[in-house]
Amino acid sequence: MLRDITLGQYYPAKSIIHQLDPRVKLVTTMIFIISLFVAKGITGYAVATLFLVMAVRMSRVPFKYITKGLKAVFMILMITVVFNLFLMDGEIELWRFGFLRITDKGVRTAGFMALRLIYLIIGSSIMTLTTTPNDLTDGLERLLSPLKRIHVPVHEIAMMMSIALRFIPILLEETDKIMKAQMARGADFESGNLIRKARAMVPLLVPLFISAFRRANDLAMAMEARCYHGGEGRTKMKPLHYESRDKTAYAVVWGYFLLVTAITWFQRQYGVMLL
């Protein structure tokens, strides 16, 4: 179950998206997420879908691999959908049972909300799947570097992020191992009500935390032993500079964003709601 989280796992492949500058990918992801909240109605989402499909195809990451990340957030997705479905007040009632009612507006909002979340996760998964955490960190560091002037420890934040990403699969594996070890001793993670299930997590989390601290300690020592002393005086193995393909990508992304905004604006202005 836990192994299904693909967020933060790099998928090695040779594709245009893999080769893009991480800053481009970070900015693109941000723009894409914003565009999902800007977009209204089917036309807007059609454009977003097109953009996403294009990105997935270009990334050469198997679609199945990307959707694995969705399983982990399935519950959140379902809760959002259910709430939207029942709590939205619309004009046309489709179904009624006691105080529960589903209206056309509910269905619409729930549908778009689900779509929005799914796209959001697929979108950010593509970024993390095609960018090595080190690149990601470098990109983030460069993008946020203006904040250094107001004493934000940008390098340290970026380093912490990349280490967290590197250890996600290791800690997941460890969780799996501890889970099996506790199950072998008769621990039961499956049955009982929510409280009992939560309590069953304690013998899982305690060893996990202890081991995480131990790992952190080891890693800090290993980093120090290799002369890590913060961002000062550090050179880059893979320094970032924009290539022509990065500029093209920026153009495409901004074009996409303008299109989505234009569609939304158009719909609002003229009331042409194509749904």
Add this chain to the structure above:
Amino acid sequence: MIRAEELTFDYERLDEEGNVESKKRAVDHVNLHIRPGKFIAVLGHNGSGKSTLAKHINAILMPAEGTLWVDGMDTKEEGKLWSIRQEAGMVFQNPDNQIIGTVVEEDVGFGPENLGVPTDEIWRRVEESLGAVGMLKYRHHSPNRLSGGQKQRVAIAGVMAMHPRCIVLDEPTAMLDPHGRASVIQTARKLNREEGITIILITHYMEEVVEADHIFVMDQGKIVMQGDPRTIFSRVEELKRLRLDVPQATLLAFELQKRGIPLPDGILSNEELVDRLCQLKSKM
């Protein structure tokens, strides 16, 4: 290369107010001298202070008493810290917890990046060190998909890329299977022979130290024996008392000797034992 004089270190247990509650002496007045280009082994069972000693060489720990010099630099001198760590690289026990990068080559580049080496030079060093440990074809792999022995070789490459004169390997094989263990030791030997890097191998596997130039045996923070492998392994009874396992060939030779078969002291390998026994047989 490395010299220790009366080196002493205590692990302090602090109570809640931060006062020293109790002290445990981990390294007890150790004196040693290691010449450049040698393959040195430090043996000892768990808790003998061998890892603590290793961490002093990399200036991760500072001596409580005494002094340790790495290439003439006193580890207590603040300003020399980074040069000492560059000079004396360190490989740790757990292969997972010392790899920082998510791609093999990025991890190897981490050390040189910290040293402020220019980009072109980093790439050159990464290639060179991955080649030296025989991991060049895995350069684009994720470390999570490598075996334990491969991960340790990547870790060694990561240290190599900093161009150290000495590498301290702190029980690098403790978590590996026999195959991985052999590959790591082979790599260390190769670096010693071909690149002239001083290797300090901390271990409790006796088989790994057979080819060392000099062995230090530690117990309760003290160096209790030292010498070349042959001298050390001829003292089987003493080693057993220190809870160290003697290589099987040595042990067999020792037992045979006790039964009156005229074998020389300190036989180290199976081949050597076979040779000696055949010689005896032909004389009969």
